[in-house]
Amino acid sequence: MINFNGNIVAQNDNIMVQNRAFLYGDGVFETLKIINSKILFLEDHYFRLMAAMRVVRMEIPMNFTMEYLEEQILKLVQQNTVSDSARARITVFRNDGGLYLPLTNEVSFLIQASSLENTLYPVHTNAYEVDLYKDFYVSKQLLSSIKSTNKMINITGSIFAHENGLDNCILLNDTKNVVEALQGNLFMVLEKKLITPPVSEGCLNGVMRKQILALAKKIKDLEVVEEVISPFDLQKADELFLTNVITGIQPITQYRKKEFKTDLAHLLLQKLNESLSEN
Incomplete structure (x- = not known):
C-alpha cells in the first residue's frame, strides 16, 4: 500500500510508483508536429531520439524502426481525430526497477497527441x-x-x-x-x-x-x-x-x-x- 494525496491505496493502482521517468527523470522525449497525417522532419526527430537513448544507455528495441514509430504516432493521431494539425509527444523511459542503478536498460514508450490550430506555421506579430x-x-x-x-x-x-x-x-x-x-x-x-x-x-x-x-x-x-x-x-x-x-x-x-x-x-x-x- 502507498499514501497518495492522503489516501491509502494499493501500490498497483498508481502507475507512478515504479516509473523511473517519474522517480529519477530517467526518460527522453521528442515533440513532433503533424500536418495532414504527415510528421514533419520525421527523420531528424527519429535519429535525435535514437542518439539520446544511446547517450543515456537505454537498450533500443529491435522493432524501434522509424517506420514503426511513425505508424504508432499516426495511429494515435487518427484515433484522436487530430490528423489535420496535431502536436504529438513520444516519451521513452527505462523500465521499472532499481534505484539510481536500474535493474534493466529495456524501455517502454508513451505517446500523447492533441490538436493544433494552424497547419502551416503562423506569422507572429505580437509583442514578445x-x-x-x-x-x-x-x-x-x-x-x-x-x-x-x-x-x-x-x-x-x-x-x-x-x-x-x-x-x-x-x-x-x-x-x-x-x-x-x-x-x-x-x-x-x-x-x-x-x-x-x-x-x-x-x-x-x-x-x-x-x-x-x-x-x-x-x-x-x-x-x-x-x-x-x-x-x-x-x-x-x-x-x-x-x-x-x-x-x-x-x-x-x-x-x-x-x-x-x-x-x-x-x-x-x-x-x-x-x-x-x-x-
Whole structure:
C-alpha cells in the first residue's frame, strides 16, 4: 500500500510508483508536429531520439524502426481525430526497477497527441519580451543537448517569466554565455550575419534549428555562423528570434530596453512554409 494525496491505496493502482521517468527523470522525449497525417522532419526527430537513448544507455528495441514509430504516432493521431494539425509527444523511459542503478536498460514508450490550430506555421506579430534567467545555469555537456525528462531549469525559468510578466527567458551556461530560450533555440541577427550558439555551448540540438540554418544559408549576402553569444551581444543585435518545431519562428520584440526588428524572422518563416508546401 502507498499514501497518495492522503489516501491509502494499493501500490498497483498508481502507475507512478515504479516509473523511473517519474522517480529519477530517467526518460527522453521528442515533440513532433503533424500536418495532414504527415510528421514533419520525421527523420531528424527519429535519429535525435535514437542518439539520446544511446547517450543515456537505454537498450533500443529491435522493432524501434522509424517506420514503426511513425505508424504508432499516426495511429494515435487518427484515433484522436487530430490528423489535420496535431502536436504529438513520444516519451521513452527505462523500465521499472532499481534505484539510481536500474535493474534493466529495456524501455517502454508513451505517446500523447492533441490538436493544433494552424497547419502551416503562423506569422507572429505580437509583442514578445524576454530577459535573462540567472537562478540556474545550463551545463556545457552532452546531456544538455538531448531532450530528457529532467527539465527543472525550464520549469523554474517559466515560473520566473510568468511572475515577471515576460513571454520567455534566455538561459545561460556555466560560463555565463547565452545558450537558448526556455522553449527553443535562439538566433541573433547582427547586420548581415545570423548567429546561433553551437551545440557545444549546451544548447538543445534542435530539429527546427537545423531547418533554419539550412534555409538561411540559401539567402544571398547573409553570413550564417554558429558562435558563442554573450549577454552583452544581445543589446547590439538587430533581431532576435526563437525556433522550435511547434511554433516555427517566434520573433523577440524586446529585451530589456532594446526593441528589435523582425524582418529576417518573417522572411525565414515564409521560406519555411514554402518548403513545407512543396513537400
